[in-house]
Amino acid sequence: MNPIKTESINVDKVEDVRQVEQEKKQEHVGTIKFKPGHTLYEVNTVEHTIELATFEEQTVAFKDVANKPKANGFGILGFKTDKPKVILSGLPTTTKQLIKKKNCIYISALNRKNLLKKLEKRGVIKIVKAG
Structure with a gap:
């Protein structure tokens, strides 16, 4: 019978060969009107x-613009130009991303x-x- 030989692993020779997934980051470059x-x-x-x-279409929650009056649900509001406008708030909107x-x-x-x-x-x- 042959005796089983045991060898210790040399730490210098061990390498990690797994591929690491790179995180994809989206950064805001600019906007196009x-x-x-x-x-x-x-x-x-x-x-x-x-x-x-x-383009890729995305559905996002409605965002109120800071300088415009806010509405609670469905309502008619008057602006500085005295023209009434109907504003719907809380509805989702779709945006396009390049x-x-x-x-x-x-x-x-x-x-x-x-x-x-x-x-x-x-x-x-x-x-x-x-x-």
């Missing part, structure tokens, strides 16, 4: 592509032709006319 009729475009500066920006990608800039423009003009003004692209 939508202009009526405009489209938000995503311009990839590495691949030189133009696409429509993608899905931001690496190496992309986001520009609001009326159409693609207008977007190319804006990019040329900012120096991102250079348009050369043929002929």
